[in-house]
Amino acid sequence: MKCFARIMLLLSLLLGMSTLYAEEDLTIEITKGVERALPIAIVPFGLQSSVPEDVAAIISQDLRRSGRFEPLSPQSYPDRPSEFSQINFANWRALQVDHVVVGQVKPSAGGRYTVQFQLAGVFQSNQLLGMSFDVKSNMLRQVAHQISDLIYEKLTGERGAFTTRIAYITASQQTSGGTYSLVVADADGYNPQVVLRSSQPLMSPSWSPDGSKLAYVSFENRRAQIVVQDVYSGSRQTVAAFPGINGAPSWSPDGRRLAVTLSKDGNPEIYIYNLGGGEPVRLTNSKAINTEPVWSPDGSSIVFTSDRGGSPQLYRVGLNGGQPQRLTFDGDYNARPVFSPDGRYLAMVHRKGGRFYIAVMDMQNRQLRVLTEGGLDESPSFAPNGRMIIYATSQGGREILAAVSVDGRVRQSLGLRDSNVREPVWSPYNR
Numbered sequence: 001m002k003c004f005a006r007i008m009l010l011l012s013l014l015l016g017m018s019t020l021y022a023e024e025d026l027t028i029e030i031t032k033g034v035e036r037a038l039p040i041a042i043v044p045f046g047l048q049s050s051v052p053e054d055v056a057a058i059i060s061q062d063l064r065r066s067g068r069f070e071p072l073s074p075q076s077y078p079d080r081p082s083e084f085s086q087i088n089f090a091n092w093r094a095l096q097v098d099h100v101v102v103g104q105v106k107p108s109a110g111g112r113y114t115v116q117f118q119l120a121g122v123f124q125s126n127q128l129l130g131m132s133f134d135v136k137s138n139m140l141r142q143v144a145h146q147i148s149d150l151i152y153e154k155l156t157g158e159r160g161a162f163t164t165r166i167a168y169i170t171a172s173q174q175t176s177g178g179t180y181s182l183v184v185a186d187a188d189g190y191n192p193q194v195v196l197r198s199s200q201p202l203m204s205p206s207w208s209p210d211g212s213k214l215a216y217v218s219f220e221n222r223r224a225q226i227v228v229q230d231v232y233s234g235s236r237q238t239v240a241a242f243p244g245i246n247g248a249p250s251w252s253p254d255g256r257r258l259a260v261t262l263s264k265d266g267n268p269e270i271y272i273y274n275l276g277g278g279e280p281v282r283l284t285n286s287k288a289i290n291t292e293p294v295w296s297p298d299g300s301s302i303v304f305t306s307d308r309g310g311s312p313q314l315y316r317v318g319l320n321g322g323q324p325q326r327l328t329f330d331g332d333y334n335a336r337p338v339f340s341p342d343g344r345y346l347a348m349v350h351r352k353g354g355r356f357y358i359a360v361m362d363m364q365n366r367q368l369r370v371l372t373e374g375g376l377d378e379s380p381s382f383a384p385n386g387r388m389i390i391y392a393t394s395q396g397g398r399e400i401l402a403a404v405s406v407d408g409r410v411r412q413s414l415g416l417r418d419s420n421v422r423e424p425v426w427s428p429y430n431r
Contacts, residue, residue: 211428302319
């Protein structure tokens with residue numbers, strides 16, 4: 001399919017150009033939630049002084065974003081306890097709320113704050129969680145996310161992902177040219193930090209398994225090269241700058257290798273690059289375009305996009321090479337694969353009727369399910385707990401990020417007030 005060849009080359013070389021003022025926070029709008037979300041009350045925390053962050057409000061926003069909880073409006077609260085002993089459970093039972101979160105924020109020595117919280121079961125009148133943190137003022141949002149994770153895991157049995165981060169690519173167009181940025185922000189879009197600015201395009205960010213580094217494609221020096229950068233120190237290492245395409249880096253689960261797309265030998269093929277040194281090892285060999293490699297979570301195979309069958313589809317190949325196995329047959333276009341952390345699902349961009357959707361394949365039964373409403377949806381990335389998928393899309397003529405639950409029941413849009421943003425990747429859990 002010649003069209004696919006042109007599209008894939010253009011995507012490999014040009015996508016990732018969008019607009020951002022890096023100081024802006026992403027704003028999140030929940031467009032669809034679970035009908036039977038668990039009712040919960042997050043009582044405003046008791047304060048002994050002016051506090052720079054509303055901890056209770058952040059917790060409430062986190063839990064609402066998950067789609068699993070429906071925090072009550074504070075206007076409906078019968079009272080406002082700040083510790084477990086003050087809770088009048090009869091009042092809360094009358095509201096049919098299952099759980100109540102109470103807490104306090106107190107100043108401590110050296111400009112720090114002590115944050116205490118308790119999670120109570122209303123119908124059992126019991127305390128389910130209780131913890132205290134002593135932190136600097138600039139860590140109050142992080143503590144709020146940590147409390148959200150604790151509550152989420154206690155009530156769902158699944159690990160939360162509120163303390164994780166997202167990375168994305170942006171570009172601002174100016175009269176003198178463009179400025180491209182690689183940005184890292186909290187999972188709720190706050191605290192955006194520019195990891196790198198460049199006058200040349202940046203694209204295809206990929207988190208290392210420990211969340212400390214990002215691999216990406218840079219067009220510095222006006223040629224494609226794959227760079228690995230430490231998110232904290234800013235130190236950078238160019239790992240591939242061969243003639244032609246150097247693209248689509250994907251980390252191995254052990255963090256020692258990258259799967260990449262190179263055309264140094266003529267055709268775009270999948271290679272394995274050992275970060276410890278040595279020449280890239282070629283994994284595929286065909287006349288088709290082979291690109292967008294991603295590792296299986298167990299590190300035993302690579303899934304990639306290829307048009308070797310006439311249209312872009314997903315294929316899997318072992319690390320020793322051999323004949324790739326075709327995975328997708330539903331539709332004439334399936335690309336940009338990404339595994340869920342547990343390996344059960346494979347998300348992808350799926351075209352149907354000229355529109356592009358985010359879909360997931362259940363790897364146990366090979367059933368494909370479309371999750372989004374479609375349009376120009378692209379670049380899916382799983383949350384580290386596998387519950388949500390963040391992706392890029394267009395809305396009202398603007399490029400924004402969006403998120404959808406793996407069952408399609410929860411949807412969110414994430415946008416900047418005045419800008420466009422794309423190519424999101426959700427970080428793993430920090431180790």
